[in-house]
Amino acid sequence: MAYDQNNIFAKILRGEIPCNKIYEDDYVLAFHDIAPKAKVHILVIPKGEYTDIVDFGVNGSADELKGFYSAVAKIAAEQGLTQDGFRSIANTGSFGGQEVPHYHIHLLGGERIGPMTSL
């Protein structure tokens, strides 16, 4: 899938749409989800143009991957998620329920998160 420059996270990265920012560095931007699915619901996105976890894993550089996943860890700790735990979710495509075609990881915590699936 070609990257869509008009997806909402691209617009947030370009500053065209505001977000409730938590953290930013050279590699990532993190902000609160506008429709939280748990007491704490954070989105972390890479600054590079990657559509999903597959695209990022294949085409992201080792430095970008290190930058992204170390920032995820740092954000989880800073936001108080590491003491009691949290769930991280990346949705890919239709079956995964992906809503925005820019790679993002959901961090859900602040309370016990239920079963992994409702199947």
Place this chain on the structure above:
Amino acid sequence: MAYDQNNIFAKILRGEIPCNKIYEDDYVLAFHDIAPKAKVHILVIPKGEYTDIVDFGVNGSADELKGFYSAVAKIAAEQGLTQDGFRSIANTGSFGGQEVPHYHIHLLGGERIGPMTSL
């Protein structure tokens, strides 16, 4: 949390317990979950001794992170998950529902995966 050499995934990596292996390389081992929560339910684990996504993100090298997440992408594609999509989940600690203290990512697919939380 110090790494526990006796966790079940450490035993699988040492060959002390069998698994239904899907893929293996220098960085990862992937196998079918023994209690699948979707039509396809794969676990991918790094070969290094990391307790969770935070430990791996902070202490894993850039090469290890690239090796792991590129393998996740490769496995998802080879197992037919990328066409219709899938969900990847990493549980950390109690609130996340982590069951084994060796970092692992769940790949759930083969059917539409429901809401991210049952909250």
